[in-house]
Amino acid sequence: MGESFLAVQDFYAEEFAWCYGCGRLNGPGHHFRTRWDGERTLTVFEPSPEHTAIPGFVYGGLLAALMDCHSTGSGALALHRQDGHELGDGAVAPRCVTGSLKVDYLKPTPLGVPLMVHGTIAEVGARKVRVVSELSAEGIVTVRGDVVAVRVPENFGRSN
Numbered sequence: 368m369g370e371s372f373l374a375v376q377d378f379y380a381e382e383f384a385w386c387y388g389c390g391r392l393n394g395p396g397h398h399f400r401t402r403w404d405g406e407r408t409l410t411v412f413e414p415s416p417e418h419t420a421i422p423g424f425v426y427g428g429l430l431a432a433l434m435d436c437h438s439t440g441s442g443a444l445a446l447h448r449q450d451g452h453e454l455g456d457g458a459v460a461p462r463c464v465t466g467s468l469k470v471d472y473l474k475p476t477p478l479g480v481p482l483m484v485h486g487t488i489a490e491v492g493a494r495k496v497r498v499v500s501e502l503s504a505e506g507i508v509t510v511r512g513d514v515v516a517v518r519v520p521e522n523f524g525r526s527n
Contacts, residue, residue, distance in 0.1 A: 374400035375440045375447070378460035383519070388436035399433060401440030401486075402454075408441040408486040408498070414478055425476040433484060434470050434500055434512035439463040441486040442496035442516025449491055462523075466495060466515035476502070476509040484512075494518045 376389045376399070384392040389399040401410045412433055420426035442463040444454075452458040476482065486500040495517050502510035 372400075372402050373454040374402050375443045375454060375460050376400055378447075378454055378458075379443075379462050380459050383462035383523075386436065388432045389440060397429075397432070397436075399436045399440070401437055401444065403444060404485065406488075408437065408444055408488070408500075410437040410440065410484045410486075411481050412484075413481045416478065419478060421475075423478055425478055425482070427470075427472060430472070430476055430482075430502065430510050431468065431470045433482065434502060434510060435465055435468050435514065437484040437486055437500055438468070438498040438512060438514030439465060439516045441488065441498045441500070442514075442518070445488045445491045445496045445498075446518055462519050463496065463516035464519055464523075466517040467513075469513040471511045472509070473511060474507065474509045477504050480504050 376391050384390045387393055387396040390396050399410050414425045418425050418429045443460050446461045482504055484500050484502045486498045489499045490497040498514045500512045501508045
Protein backbone atom coordinates (compact mmCIF):
# COMPACT_ATOMS: atom_id res chain seq x y z
CA MET A 368 0.00 0.00 0.00
CA GLY A 369 2.98 2.33 0.32
CA GLU A 370 1.65 5.60 1.74
CA SER A 371 0.16 5.81 5.23
CA PHE A 372 -3.37 6.79 4.24
CA LEU A 373 -6.37 4.73 3.20
CA ALA A 374 -7.09 4.89 -0.52
CA VAL A 375 -10.23 3.51 -2.12
CA GLN A 376 -8.13 1.35 -4.46
CA ASP A 377 -6.91 -0.58 -1.39
CA PHE A 378 -10.50 -1.78 -0.86
CA TYR A 379 -11.52 -2.91 -4.36
CA ALA A 380 -12.34 -6.61 -4.72
CA GLU A 381 -9.40 -8.50 -6.22
CA GLU A 382 -11.09 -9.05 -9.58
CA PHE A 383 -11.47 -5.26 -9.93
CA ALA A 384 -7.93 -4.31 -8.79
CA TRP A 385 -6.06 -4.77 -12.10
CA CYS A 386 -6.43 -1.40 -13.83
CA TYR A 387 -3.16 -0.18 -15.34
CA GLY A 388 -3.82 3.26 -13.86
CA CYS A 389 -5.04 2.48 -10.36
CA GLY A 390 -4.98 -1.27 -9.83
CA ARG A 391 -3.02 -2.34 -6.78
CA LEU A 392 -2.50 -5.79 -8.30
CA ASN A 393 -1.07 -4.56 -11.62
CA GLY A 394 2.66 -4.59 -10.90
CA PRO A 395 3.90 -2.32 -13.71
CA GLY A 396 0.87 0.02 -13.48
CA HIS A 397 0.80 3.59 -12.20
CA HIS A 398 -0.84 2.75 -8.83
CA PHE A 399 -2.85 5.99 -8.59
CA ARG A 400 -4.39 6.21 -5.10
CA THR A 401 -7.49 8.27 -4.31
CA ARG A 402 -8.71 9.34 -0.88
CA TRP A 403 -10.96 11.81 0.84
CA ASP A 404 -9.43 15.22 1.57
CA GLY A 405 -12.19 16.84 3.62
CA GLU A 406 -15.25 16.88 1.40
CA ARG A 407 -13.16 16.69 -1.78
CA THR A 408 -11.11 13.81 -3.14
CA LEU A 409 -7.38 13.78 -3.77
CA THR A 410 -4.92 11.82 -5.87
CA VAL A 411 -1.21 12.74 -5.88
CA PHE A 412 1.17 11.34 -8.50
CA GLU A 413 4.66 12.26 -9.63
CA PRO A 414 5.28 11.38 -13.28
CA SER A 415 8.58 9.80 -14.30
CA PRO A 416 10.81 10.81 -17.21
CA GLU A 417 9.17 8.14 -19.43
CA HIS A 418 5.93 10.17 -19.21
CA THR A 419 7.47 12.91 -21.38
CA ALA A 420 5.61 14.55 -24.27
CA ILE A 421 8.12 17.31 -24.97
CA PRO A 422 11.21 17.54 -22.76
CA GLY A 423 10.13 18.90 -19.39
CA PHE A 424 6.39 18.26 -19.86
CA VAL A 425 3.96 15.38 -19.22
CA TYR A 426 2.17 13.74 -22.15
CA GLY A 427 -1.58 14.22 -22.31
CA GLY A 428 -2.47 10.53 -22.28
CA LEU A 429 -1.06 10.11 -18.79
CA LEU A 430 -2.95 13.20 -17.63
CA ALA A 431 -6.21 11.82 -19.06
CA ALA A 432 -5.56 8.47 -17.35
CA LEU A 433 -4.87 10.23 -14.06
CA MET A 434 -8.11 12.23 -14.33
CA ASP A 435 -10.00 9.07 -15.34
CA CYS A 436 -8.78 6.87 -12.47
CA HIS A 437 -9.05 9.71 -9.95
CA SER A 438 -12.67 10.21 -10.99
CA THR A 439 -13.69 6.55 -10.92
CA GLY A 440 -12.00 6.29 -7.51
CA SER A 441 -13.85 9.42 -6.38
CA GLY A 442 -17.11 7.91 -7.61
CA ALA A 443 -16.39 4.75 -5.64
CA LEU A 444 -15.69 6.82 -2.51
CA ALA A 445 -18.97 8.71 -2.91
CA LEU A 446 -21.00 5.52 -3.49
CA HIS A 447 -19.28 3.76 -0.59
CA ARG A 448 -20.21 6.65 1.71
CA GLN A 449 -23.75 6.74 0.28
CA ASP A 450 -24.01 3.01 1.09
CA GLY A 451 -23.22 3.86 4.74
CA HIS A 452 -19.55 2.88 4.74
CA GLU A 453 -16.17 4.52 5.26
CA LEU A 454 -12.83 3.13 4.16
CA GLY A 455 -11.49 0.56 6.61
CA ASP A 456 -14.83 -0.42 8.13
CA GLY A 457 -14.57 -3.94 6.69
CA ALA A 458 -16.71 -3.41 3.60
CA VAL A 459 -15.40 -3.89 0.08
CA ALA A 460 -15.57 -0.61 -1.85
CA PRO A 461 -17.69 -0.47 -4.99
CA ARG A 462 -15.88 -0.28 -8.33
CA CYS A 463 -16.72 2.27 -10.98
CA VAL A 464 -15.94 2.45 -14.67
CA THR A 465 -15.98 5.50 -16.90
CA GLY A 466 -19.31 6.49 -18.45
CA SER A 467 -17.88 9.67 -19.94
CA LEU A 468 -14.59 11.52 -19.73
CA LYS A 469 -14.06 15.17 -20.66
CA VAL A 470 -10.57 16.57 -20.23
CA ASP A 471 -9.54 20.17 -20.88
CA TYR A 472 -5.81 20.87 -21.13
CA LEU A 473 -5.32 24.44 -19.93
CA LYS A 474 -1.52 24.71 -19.77
CA PRO A 475 1.47 22.43 -20.27
CA THR A 476 2.01 20.24 -17.20
CA PRO A 477 5.62 20.11 -15.98
CA LEU A 478 7.52 16.92 -15.25
CA GLY A 479 9.49 16.45 -12.05
CA VAL A 480 6.89 17.74 -9.61
CA PRO A 481 3.99 16.04 -7.80
CA LEU A 482 0.66 16.44 -9.59
CA MET A 483 -2.35 16.96 -7.36
CA VAL A 484 -5.86 16.15 -8.53
CA HIS A 485 -8.68 17.48 -6.37
CA GLY A 486 -12.19 16.29 -7.14
CA THR A 487 -15.60 17.58 -6.22
CA ILE A 488 -18.55 15.22 -6.16
CA ALA A 489 -21.05 17.17 -8.26
CA GLU A 490 -23.87 14.58 -8.35
CA VAL A 491 -24.49 11.16 -6.79
CA GLY A 492 -27.17 8.76 -7.96
CA ALA A 493 -27.80 5.09 -7.27
CA ARG A 494 -25.32 3.99 -9.97
CA LYS A 495 -23.71 7.14 -11.37
CA VAL A 496 -21.50 9.82 -9.89
CA ARG A 497 -20.40 13.00 -11.64
CA VAL A 498 -16.96 14.18 -10.57
CA VAL A 499 -15.45 17.55 -11.49
CA SER A 500 -11.68 17.72 -10.96
CA GLU A 501 -8.69 20.00 -11.31
CA LEU A 502 -5.12 18.85 -11.73
CA SER A 503 -2.46 21.23 -10.49
CA ALA A 504 1.32 21.33 -10.61
CA GLU A 505 3.07 23.63 -8.15
CA GLY A 506 -0.27 25.30 -7.39
CA ILE A 507 -1.13 26.04 -11.03
CA VAL A 508 -4.20 24.34 -12.52
CA THR A 509 -3.17 22.74 -15.81
CA VAL A 510 -6.02 20.29 -16.49
CA ARG A 511 -9.75 20.17 -15.74
CA GLY A 512 -11.93 17.11 -15.98
CA ASP A 513 -15.61 16.27 -15.89
CA VAL A 514 -16.34 12.55 -15.55
CA VAL A 515 -19.37 10.35 -15.08
CA ALA A 516 -18.36 7.25 -13.13
CA VAL A 517 -20.72 4.26 -13.19
CA ARG A 518 -20.92 1.56 -10.51
CA VAL A 519 -20.21 -1.87 -11.97
CA PRO A 520 -22.43 -4.78 -10.97
CA GLU A 521 -20.83 -7.55 -8.89
CA ASN A 522 -21.02 -9.94 -11.88
CA PHE A 523 -19.29 -7.48 -14.24
CA GLY A 524 -17.14 -9.30 -16.82
CA ARG A 525 -18.48 -12.75 -15.94
CA SER A 526 -20.54 -14.79 -18.36
CA ASN A 527 -23.87 -15.97 -17.00
